[in-house]
Amino acid sequence: MRTVAPILAFTLAFLVFFVGVGMYVDRISGTKQAVTGGDIVVGPEAGKDLFWGKGTCSNCHKVGSQGSNTRCPDLGDIGRRAAARAVEVNKKRQAEGKTADYNGNRYLIESVADPRAYVVEGYQPIMPKVYETVPLNRKEILSILSYLQLEGGEEDLDGLLKYQELIPEAKPGKRNEWGDAANGKKLFHDTKSNAGCIRCHKIEGRGEAAIGPDLTGIGGVQTSGYLLESIIEPSKVIVAGYDQFVLKDTDERVFAGQLYRASDAKKWNPSERVAFGEWVKDGDSVYFMDSENRKSDPIAKDDIEDIERGPIQQPLSMMPGDFLQKLDKQEILDLVAYLLSQK
């Protein structure tokens, strides 16, 4: 007995190992075949096109020096950062008594499959489920992620494939039967109407102001529910890079609005994690833009009352919160219909 037991255990372990490996190989090669057949060859090349085109990612994200959107995290370096985020997620899971088995691949998959699962600090949970909004299928999402892995890391499609089951099947959400998009367009662009959204937002290449985000293409990336909420309750989610700040100068004058650096007209955005005292260079000044697009007097760095503390972020959006009073219900639905038509 004493000699048989270890041998049996060893044989069993051996068997389990081989069956396990066999299943694993089957799974990988099987899925690989499945994902390379059909319409696209899964990989970074297809992913790059999708990221900057149909996938709508570039409507919100930039990648290092490519693209210009600030409302969402810069994905330059995400190939490296994903692994660091996974370490963070594991710590949290351990503290909650859950299995800590995250790695960079799983983090990447989950950031698209379930964007609310981990919300990057300093940003709002506004990332849409792209398998509903565009909609993108698994192959397309895997391609985009393999492209992003190259940003600061190495491509690891096999690693991503292990988690592909976490990506829901593409399903087009229910779309636009909201209202009259043509009327919404009129309201949006007419500065004399009670809407007059164009006073703050660019769209379709029109509009001057940059107080609010450029809404070109917003219908391709956001759901009707999000758009409706943005109009009737703008302070609920304040898009990163568009917050309002308050700052005092040494004469006790109070300034409010969006804050710019005078030397290069760059907007202050705390999500970029630079200390305010370093962001404003010595000898430089700042100025504010208010919700009417008016520029304040310049405030020299030396005249800022508390440079260490810097500007104080306000919980209120600069977008007016009274559209529910100023517009009737149908007009609001027409505006949503117009925004949804922007793809």
Ligand code: HEC
């Ligand atoms: C409407 C804007 C929007 C769109 C469109 C969008 N994202 Fe995001 N994304 C965000 C925001 C905001 C965050 C940060 C908050 C969060 O973590 O949910 C984010 C976070 C991420 C992260 C995690 C970043 C980090 O630093 O950990 C990844 C990866 C990502 N997005 C990939 C994509 C990809 C790929 C697409 C296109 C298929 C896409 N996003 C489309 C808004 C968007």
Ligand code: HEC
């Ligand atoms: C006084 C300026 C101002 C006016 C007028 C204004 N907005 Fe905004 N809007 C903003 C600002 C600032 C933000 C970003 C802060 C936030 O999220 O609340 C924003 C955000 C939004 C967003 C979310 C965009 C995103 O990237 O997620 C939508 C949608 C929107 N506005 C639609 C409208 C519509 C429709 C109207 C007209 C009925 C309108 N806005 C009028 C300033 C304005």
